[in-house]
Amino acid sequence: MTRNNKPRRKQLTVDDYVDGVLSQNRAIVAQAITLVESQSPKHTEMAQQVLTKLSPHTGQSIRIGFTGVPGAGKSTLIEAFGTMLCERGHRVAVLAVDPSSTLTRGSILGDKTRMDQLSRHPNGYVRPSPSSGTLGGVARKSRETMLICEAAGYDVIIVETVGVGQSEITVRSMVDFFLVMTLTGAGDELQGMKKGILELADAIVINKADGANKQAAQMVKTEFNRLLHFLPQVTEGWETKAYTVSALTHDGVPELWDMILKFKEKGEEKGFFQTRRTNQSEDWVKALIEEQLIQRFYQHPQVKTLWPQLREQMKNGETTPTVVATTLLDEYNQ
Structure with missing residues (x-):
């Protein structure tokens, strides 16, 4: 007796995504967008490779x-x-x-x-x-x-x-x-x-x-x-x-x-059209830096350890938000 297994969906490569998008394949376009929306680090890395190859277009x-x-x-x-x-x-x-x-x-x-x-x-x-x-x-x-x-x-x-x-x-x-x-x-x-x-x-x-x-x-x-x-x-x-x-x-x-x-x-x-495009790119870079800095800050081991303690102290009136922020930033920068 043979098992009636459904065929596994083919895993798309970076080139599959790029070729599909450039050939205006709506299904691949939708999948490429889903890839960039994914929270998975593996997908994020792949999405950036796809975007780099698509960038000239x-x-x-x-x-x-x-x-x-x-x-x-x-x-x-x-x-x-x-x-x-x-x-x-x-x-x-x-x-x-x-x-x-x-x-x-x-x-x-x-x-x-x-x-x-x-x-x-x-x-x-x-x-x-x-x-x-x-x-x-x-x-x-x-x-x-x-x-x-x-x-x-x-x-x-x-x-x-x-x-x-x-x-x-x-x-x-x-x-x-x-x-x-x-x-x-x-x-x-x-x-x-x-x-x-x-x-x-x-x-x-x-x-x-x-x-x-x-x-x-x-x-x-x-x-x-x-x-x-x-x-x-x-x-x-x-x-x-x-x-x-x-x-x-x-x-x-x-x-x-x-x-x-x-x-x-x-x-x-x-000339203001191109200036606006340049500003868009600069704003994008700044936004990405801010987003990544915040993620790295809260993932820092010392920050993760100290934050619950300081939050409790702040809740009890034993310290202030300014002191907490300064303490956490000092730990992050060490």
Whole structure:
């Protein structure tokens, strides 16, 4: 009697991953992304070898960040925008950076069911964020995912984030063009939009500018443009403005792409596009160093031994956080 064993799945080599990504094999692209998201040291080493070989084939996309107030309709607009580009022959990858995953261990962004049309399009690809890790870790994996998608021929990379503080700054450091979304009818459009976020934006988009809401959207657009006039330029040589769109009727969606292309053209002419790419690489290096330093610090034998004792002393009021931090750093540096 022969045993009916299922054939074992072939273990992919570094070259298998590289060849599969470059030949735009969607299954291999997905597996390569899973490899870079893995927490396993063995997988991490292999992922870096894959990324090193793919590196010469990256950097040819336009990277666009989307953020905005809750309910602004980011996913709906991204799907309308991305599908339009796919129909025009572009290849579009949507990546989600979800800081909530660091608390809930689940991803509320990038859910393919929310971008069903785009995720099923042969030129579209939607990838949720990793479901665990620090915001820095999630961002690092998203950056590496972005490189894989670029090597696979996706020429438009969209990075979506929830509008919650630090994540916007992180995504801003990953993209060429940063778009902030809002909507009318919330009552406090300007007050609800943090000034710090406005100062990061290359464009403000008022969504749901359709039907009875259209006139109100135009008024909000005028208000934003009045405010933006008094803020310093985010990018020298580029004036941030507010625009109205409707993800429902697609009004303003083609114009949104025209505006981003104008930004890229002007950026290449003035030099700020390449400067932003250089800054992205430097920010990435700094983030990686900080992440690895923190990991090494907490894995240090003396730190692991002392930390529980000092934490108890701090809890009992016998010492202060400053003293604890200094003690642990001194031990680490010995």
